[in-house]
Amino acid sequence: MTRTKEQRPAPIRIDDIERMFGARRSRSAAVEPPLEIRCASGTKRTDADWTVPKQVVAECLTGKLVIDFTQAYCSRREIDVRVHADAGAIVLVVPRGWRVDIEGVEHGTGTVTNKVRLPRFPGAPVIRVVGRVETGTVKARYAYRSPLNWFRRSR
Numbered sequence: 001m002t003r004t005k006e007q008r009p010a011p012i013r014i015d016d017i018e019r020m021f022g023a024r025r026s027r028s029a030a031v032e033p034p035l036e037i038r039c040a041s042g043t044k045r046t047d048a049d050w051t052v053p054k055q056v057v058a059e060c061l062t063g064k065l066v067i068d069f070t071q072a073y074c075s076r077r078e079i080d081v082r083v084h085a086d087a088g089a090i091v092l093v094v095p096r097g098w099r100v101d102i103e104g105v106e107h108g109t110g111t112v113t114n115k116v117r118l119p120r121f122p123g124a125p126v127i128r129v130v131g132r133v134e135t136g137t138v139k140a141r142y143a144y145r146s147p148l149n150w151f152r153r154s155r
Helices: 014-021 147-152
Strands: 035-039 043-046 055-060 064-068 078-085 089-094 099-107 111-114 126-133 137-142
Touching: 035 043, 035 064, 055 064, 055 089, 078 089, 078 137, 089 126, 099 111, 099 137, 126 137
Parallel strands: 035 055, 043 064, 055 078, 064 089, 078 126, 089 137, 099 126, 111 137
Antiparallel strands: none
């Protein structure tokens, strides 16, 4: 028994599948403004749950600025961080498995230190740091663990 044209089901199109599952069509993405973190003096931390944008601008004059990525929600493969430290310190705290490329930072009498040495996990983000350090410091490191957490193997 054959069906007539009206009895046959309509072919499924890709537009219908995208509409069913909420997939977005490729549109020109709106330019996302960079996250700007400035610290004139004192200490400033970003240790709560936050969403990581494509670009982060960190400026520290004489204080300490800690950018903590351990509890951050990150859906990107690459993050661009632009730093400028006069006499202050900028510390990037990353989870194990992430990679930090800090070779693009120029320094005068300041110091640039990268303590992130473990291999990168597949699919984990890469943080590319560029900028200038006058007499301050820029440091990338893992989160510290207490001796009790060493035994528990958390994080």
